[in-house]
Structures are given as C-alpha cells and as structure tokens.
Amino acid sequence: MEVLRVKVVFMYIIALVLSFITPSINAHLLPPAPSPTSDGEDINAFSLFLNACISTKSIHHAQKLCFHLHKTQKDSILENPILKSKLITLYSVCGQVDEARRVFEAIGKRPESVYVAMAIGYSRNGFCKEALLLYCDMLSQCIEPENFAFSMALKACTDLSTALVGRAIHAQIMKHRGQADQVVNNALLNFYVECGCFAEVLKVFEVMPQRNVVSWNTLIAGYAALGRVFETLDAFRIMQREEGIGFSWVTLTTVLPICAQVTTLLSGKEIHGQIVKSRKKADVPLLNSLIDMYAKCGAISYCKKVFDRMHSKDLTTWNTMLAGYSVNGRIEEAIALFDEMIRFGIRPDGISFVALLSGCSHSGLTGEGKRLFDAMQDYGVQPSLEHYACLVDLLGRSGKLDEAFATAENIPMKASGSIWGSLLNSCRLHCNVSLAETVAERLFDVEPNNPGNYLMLSNIYANARMWDGVNRVREMMAMKGIKKDSGCSWIQMKHKIHTFIAGGSSDFRCSAEYSKVWTELSNAIEAEGYIPDTSVVLHDISEEMKAMWVCGHSERIAAVFALIHTSPGMPIRITNNLRVCVDCHSWMKAVSRVTRRPIVLRDTNRFHHFEHGTCSCKDYW
Ligand SMILES: [Zn+2]
Numbered sequence: 001m002e003v004l005r006v007k008v009v010f011m012y013i014i015a016l017v018l019s020f021i022t023p024s025i026n027a028h029l030l031p032p033a034p035s036p037t038s039d040g041e042d043i044n045a046f047s048l049f050l051n052a053c054i055s056t057k058s059i060h061h062a063q064k065l066c067f068h069l070h071k072t073q074k075d076s077i078l079e080n081p082i083l084k085s086k087l088i089t090l091y092s093v094c095g096q097v098d099e100a101r102r103v104f105e106a107i108g109k110r111p112e113s114v115y116v117a118m119a120i121g122y123s124r125n126g127f128c129k130e131a132l133l134l135y136c137d138m139l140s141q142c143i144e145p146e147n148f149a150f151s152m153a154l155k156a157c158t159d160l161s162t163a164l165v166g167r168a169i170h171a172q173i174m175k176h177r178g179q180a181d182q183v184v185n186n187a188l189l190n191f192y193v194e195c196g197c198f199a200e201v202l203k204v205f206e207v208m209p210q211r212n213v214v215s216w217n218t219l220i221a222g223y224a225a226l227g228r229v230f231e232t233l234d235a236f237r238i239m240q241r242e243e244g245i246g247f248s249w250v251t252l253t254t255v256l257p258i259c260a261q262v263t264t265l266l267s268g269k270e271i272h273g274q275i276v277k278s279r280k281k282a283d284v285p286l287l288n289s290l291i292d293m294y295a296k297c298g299a300i301s302y303c304k305k306v307f308d309r310m311h312s313k314d315l316t317t318w319n320t321m322l323a324g325y326s327v328n329g330r331i332e333e334a335i336a337l338f339d340e341m342i343r344f345g346i347r348p349d350g351i352s353f354v355a356l357l358s359g360c361s362h363s364g365l366t367g368e369g370k371r372l373f374d375a376m377q378d379y380g381v382q383p384s385l386e387h388y389a390c391l392v393d394l395l396g397r398s399g400k401l402d403e404a405f406a407t408a409e410n411i412p413m414k415a416s417g418s419i420w421g422s423l424l425n426s427c428r429l430h431c432n433v434s435l436a437e438t439v440a441e442r443l444f445d446v447e448p449n450n451p452g453n454y455l456m457l458s459n460i461y462a463n464a465r466m467w468d469g470v471n472r473v474r475e476m477m478a479m480k481g482i483k484k485d486s487g488c489s490w491i492q493m494k495h496k497i498h499t500f501i502a503g504g505s506s507d508f509r510c511s512a513e514y515s516k517v518w519t520e521l522s523n524a525i526e527a528e529g530y531i532p533d534t535s536v537v538l539h540d541i542s543e544e545m546k547a548m549w550v551c552g553h554s555e556r557i558a559a560v561f562a563l564i565h566t567s568p569g570m571p572i573r574i575t576n577n578l579r580v581c582v583d584c585h586s587w588m589k590a591v592s593r594v595t596r597r598p599i600v601l602r603d604t605n606r607f608h609h610f611e612h613g614t615c616s617c618k619d620y621w
C-alpha cells in the first residue's frame with residue numbers, strides 16, 4: 001500500500017512537472033506489435049553481431065542480418081527482447097528515433113531493459129522529455145527500475161534542469177534501495193551539480209561507498225563552476241594524494257583554468273609534470289589550457305615552450321598564444337606570431353583580433369592597432385562590440401579622446417559598459433575632467449551598480465583636486481547603496497594559497513617581522529626617491545593618514561609576506577582582484593629595484609611585470 005502511494009505521489013509530481021514542459025508524443029499512432037515469439041536460437045552470436053553494428057553505426061549490416069533470418073525463416077529469433085533492445089540502440093545511435101520507437105512498439109511485454117534502451121535512445125537524440133515520460137510509463141506498468149533506468153532518468157532530469165523530478169527520483173532510489181550503486185551515485189552527483197544544488201552534491205559525495213575518477217571529476221567541476229577555487233584545488237589534491245584515484249584529462253582540463261584564475265603557477269607546473277609523465281598523449285584542448293594557464297600566471301616563456309612542442313595546433317592554440325603575449329605586454333611577439341599564423345595558412349577569427357587589438361592599446365601602438373582593425377575585413381572578420389571596445393581604448397589611451405568618444409557614440413551597436421569604462425579610464429590617464437563627466441553619465445546608465453566606475457570618476461576629481469566632485473560621487477554611491485569592493489590579493493607558497501585583504505590581515509600586519517621588513521623597505525625606497533602619491537585616497541583626511549591608508553592595500557601586504565617567506569632573488573607573484581592603484585604601482589616598481597626581485601602582479605585587467613624599478617606596462621594601464 002505504502003509503495004503504491006509513493007508511486008502515485010511520484011507519478012503526480014512527474015506528470016505535473018512534465019505537463020508544463022512537454023507536449024505528448026504520438027507514439028500510440030505507430031502500427032500494432034506482432035505477437036512475440038522466441039525460438040531459443042543462439043542469441044549470443046546475433047547479440048555480438050548487433051554490438052558490432054552499433055559501434056560502427058551500421059544499419060546496413062543489421063538489415064542484411066534481418067534479411068538473412070527472414071530468408072531462412074528464422075526471423076522469430078528477432079522477437080527476443082535482448083536483440084530488440086540492441087536494435088533500438090542501433091537505430092537511435094544512427095539518429096533514427098522513429099524507427100527505434102517502431103521496434104519498441106512492436107514488443108508485447110516489455111522488460112525494463114527495453115524501456116531503458118528506448119529512453120537512452122531518446123535522451124541521446126535530445127528528446128529528454130520523451131525519455132522521462134517513458135520512465136513514467138515504465139513505472140505505471142509496475143516495472144521495478146534498476147540502476148540503468150535510474151541513471152537514465154537522472155540524466156534526462158539533468159538535461160532538462162528539472163530539479164523537482166530529479167529530487168523525486170533520488171527519493172525513489174533511497175526508498176527502494178536504501179543505497180545507490182556507483183553509476184547511479186555519479187548520475188546523482190552530476191544532476192545536483194548541473195542543477196546548482198551544491199549542498200546535495202556534498203551530501204551524496206559524503207555517503208558514497210566508492211568514488212571513482214568520474215565522481216571526483218564531478219565534484220571538482222562543481223566547485224569550479226561555483227568559482228570556489230581553493231576547494232577545487234583542495235579536492236584535486238585529496239583525490240590524488242590521499243585517495244590515490246589519479247586523474248583523467250577531464251580532471252586536468254577543469255583544474256588548469258582554476259590555476260590560471262588564481263595564478264597558482266606551482267600547481268599548474270605540477271599538472272604540466274603529470275601530463276609529461278603520463279603515457280597517454282595529451283589532447284589539444286588540454287595543452288591549450290596549459291598554455292592559457294602559463295599565460296595567465298605571467299610565465300610567458302613556458303607558454304612558448306608548450307606551444308613550440310605541440311605537434312598539432314588548432315585555432316584556439318594560436319589564439320591562446322596571441323592573447324598570452326598580448327596580456328603580458330609582449331606585443332611585438334604577438335604581431336610576429338600573427339604573421340607566422342598567416343604564413344601557415346591559419347585563418348584568424350574575431351578572438352585573434354581582440355587579442356591583438358587589446359595588446360596594441362596596452363602598449364600604445366595606436367597606428368598598428370588601427371591598421372589591424374581595418375585589416376579585419378580582409379580576413380572576413382566583422383568587427384564586434386569587443387573590437388570596437390578595443391578601438392575606443394586604443395584611441396583613448398593614446399590621448400585621442402575626442403576621436404575615441406566619437407567612435408564610441410557612432411558604433412553600429414549599443415555601446416557596452418566596458419567601452420564607456422575604458423574611455424573613462426583614458427580620461428583619467430589624460431586628466432580630462434569635462435569629458436569624463438559626459439562619459440560617466442553614459443557609463444552609469446549602462447552599469448549603475450558597478451562600484452569601480454564611481455571610484456574611477458572620484459579618482460579623476462581627486463587628481464584634479466576637485467573635492468566637491470569627490471563628495472558628489474560619494475553621496476551618489478551612498479544614495480544608491482553602492483559599496484566599494486574590498487581589495488584582495490593572494491599568493492601561492494608551496495601548496496598553500498595566502499589571501500590578504502586591504503586594511504585587514506591584522507595578525508600579520510602587527511607582527512614584529514612585518515614591521516621590521518616594512519620599515520627597512522620604506523627607508524630603502526624613500527632613499528631611492530619614492531614619494532607616496534595619496535591622490536587615490538577618497539578620504540578628506542590628513543596626508544599622513546592617507547599614506548597609512550594606501551600602505552594597507554592588499555598587494556603590498558602580500559608582497560611583504562612573500563619577501564619574508566621566499567628566498568632572495570625568487571620572483572614574487574601576486575594576484576589582485578582590483579585594478580592596481582597609481583601609488584601601489586610606483587611602490588612595486590621601487591620595491592622591485594631595492595630588493596632585486598622580479599614582481600609579477602596580475603590585476604583585473606592585465607599583468608604588470610616589475611623588474612629593476614620599471615614595469616612592463618610602461619606605466620600605461
Ligand atoms: Zn594600491
């Protein structure tokens with residue numbers, strides 16, 4: 001009675017949900033089934049033959065078999081449900097769902113395996129609703145679902161993002177089985193990850209009696225999708241070191257972008273080592289993400305090594321290398337690579353030009369950038385919003401503010417926040433307050449809630465010593481309830497990632513070792529001529545207080561920490577969540593000179609490679 005009630009409730013839920021998402025299919029219009037027979041012939045041999053047909057997608061050979069059986073009057077053997085399931089699978093892998101359904105309909109009493117084969121066939125061809133309906137149909141026939149049926153139904157729920165039905169199936173599994181097997185558990189994990197129910201992912205993962213590489217990959221992908229970078233890297237480490245599961249290319253392709261995101265070069269290099277040691281040949285997408293990781297960690301020489309050793313390259317490989325050069329301020333190399341690409345007969349696309357144009361604008365190569373923009377049409381690439389954004393940035397940075405503004409006003413599509421934002425930054429670089437006010441108006445229209453935009457305008461006023469302007473912006477922010485993002489920097493040391501928050505990290509900042517290094521450093525850089533520039537600080541407070549305030553910027557705390565905890569001469573790599581401020585930029589330059597340490601700082605926009613007192617961005621960011 002209880003079982004029946006659960007079934008009725010489940011059917012009600014599924015029907016209710018499905019009634020919203022699916023029209024019913026006309027399966028019942030298909031011809032009636034002939035009566036099934038079985039003559040006990042060697043089913044195995046035919047089954048193997050059909051397997052071969054499935055893997056080669058050969059309907060032709062299967063039809064020959066049917067014809068042969070018919071000729072020798074043995075076609076009754078095809079009534080066997082195992083062979084019928086195989087036929088259904090064969091038709092569905094060949095994209096002939098209607099034929100598969102015809103075979104399905106022709107079976108009188110259908111076992112679970114036939115339902116599953118048909119439902120998988122639907123799923124494979126993108127008819128996920130039909131697959132779920134078939135699952136309901138099976139339940140209504142009082143056929144007990146087995147593991148394959150559960151996995152199939154969960155996969156269909158995943159593809160349809162129907163969390164309600166998926167949860168109902170999970171409840172059904174627990175009710176009937178108490179415990180799911182590994183395949184079903186993996187399907188559950190994947191379902192919850194895709195539906196964004198991460199708490200459930202962890203619950204299922206916790207109680208799984210056995211976890212394989214697929215289970216771990218799903219967990220890691222779940223963390224990565226949520227941007228929980230540290231947990232992603234932790235899970236990857238535990239998977240390998242503690243559980244000894246190893247990895248697949250999927251694991252590495254998921255983890256590498258995370259290393260790139262937080263600039264954990266050390267973890268990235270380890271993954272590179274694992275790829276090299278592996279007996280399996282790495283595929284192109286994996287090597288592409290390796291190049292991307294090195295580029296985003298500012299280790300451009302490694303990018304080139306991986307790139308040069310790749311036997312086959314696709315367009316993404318070239319684009320990743322181009323973008324790597326460009327974001328690291330190596331525009332000459334990027335342009336040379338582009339020429340090489342053309343010589344090799346590789347046709348560039350929109351992404352190639354975004355890489356080149358943004359590189360040109362960051363390096364001040366205005367003429368070259370304009371030439372490339374015009375050359376896009378020669379390669380059949382239509383300029384998109386992103387290309388126009390690069391063009392506006394290119395003109396603005398080089399001081400052609402009016403031309404940049406005119407371009408932004410006249411582009412064929414609606415100008416985005418990034419276009420007005422870059423133009424506002426150009427107004428900051430060239431101290432043009434009146435244009436900045438016009439541009440800010442447009443920008444606040446498109447992006448009313450981005451605190452960075454208000455801060456930029458405020459900085460422009462502050463640079464011009466227009467304090468009432470600064471106050472107006474502050475009032476505007478207060479009125480709209482916009483808060484400044486707190487600055488945050490991180491560095492990787494051994495396997496630990498250390499995070500520093502602006503004005504925070506008080507334990508470390510109060511420590512004796514910090515004040516000792518900080519004082520020595522301050523004396524050394526001031527002796528070299530560094531003077532704090534406090535115009536970036538928005539507070540109407542004394543100069544001394546302002547200087548204290550900028551000292552608390554997270555990238556500086558991170559740099560001091562790295563100076564204390566790494567050996568002399570070692571490069572320091574810092575990632576920052578905001579655009580580096582003018583004063584921190586001069587501070588980093590001075591520190592790189594007095595400590596003789598290269599410092600690689602990645603901010604929201606680009607890389608700054610500080611060495612011997614200068615920066616790769618040539619103070620142009
Ligand atoms: Zn700063």
Ligand SMILES: [Zn+2]
Nearest residue numbers: 608615617619
């Ligand atoms: Zn710089």
